Amino acid sequence: MAAAPKHDVFQAIADPTRRQLLKLLGEQEMPVTVISGHFPMSRTAVSKHLRVLAEAGLVKERKVGRETRYQLEARPLQQLKEWLGYYERFWENKVSMLKHYVESDGTDTKQGLRPEG
Amino acid sequence: MAAAPKHDVFQAIADPTRRQLLKLLGEQEMPVTVISGHFPMSRTAVSKHLRVLAEAGLVKERKVGRETRYQLEARPLQQLKEWLGYYERFWENKVSMLKHYVESDGTDTKQGLRPEG
């Protein structure tokens, strides 16, 4: 029985702490202790987040002596981009249709589309 | 005014059922009973997922008689696209990885970068 229930990318990025981790690890490879220094929680907690990210393929680990260094591995985010691609047409359509109609920030007072007037 | 939404977009799309919901509701506006007919769970469960999506702004509800019709509202997904945009350079641009290698002191490994990549 192979381990099927890995974490997927969608789950992995759902947590704000993990998104911060990705950003941090994009800058540079870092060991756990240094990483956890950036967060208001225990090293163990950060470590568990890192595991989730690793299971989703979003970070890679490298053992160097007694430390484990982590670094961003962005490629799995392409899944997300692909998923998003499907929905782009929905807001592109809306925008072009509403362009002449709503020029505000999206806090529309009317719902739906009416002809002028 | 607008209270901080309890669920954000990242959380909302983390669940596979909710992603299916988005896809379904992109096709067409639908009432709850019809929607839940597409899922192997109770209407109440689907309704709760719809609420999460609504809190994230990803669906809009419209009361029509005794039914509540839901439809995709894709615009908040732009946040996701924007977030993703930051990471595109990591897979589009191998040069950035080279840059990181060069900027580090380079004494930490002998196997850091291989030709061809």
Add this chain to the structure above:
DNA sequence: TTGACACGAAACCATTTGGTGTCGTAAAAT
């Protein structure tokens, strides 16, 4: 050799999540 450090594993806890079923009520249908 002894001690400090880095880290994962494990046990534990509170809260959230994803699901269930029941019930009340407004709207439609008969």
Add this chain to the structure above:
DNA sequence: ATTTTACGACACCAAATGGTTTCGTGTCAA
């Protein structure tokens, strides 16, 4: 007028999640 339908509001439950502390082990330093 009565019944059926659509739905949200609840109350409830098991499992997952996000956090903690403690402990064991491998690695580096004195």
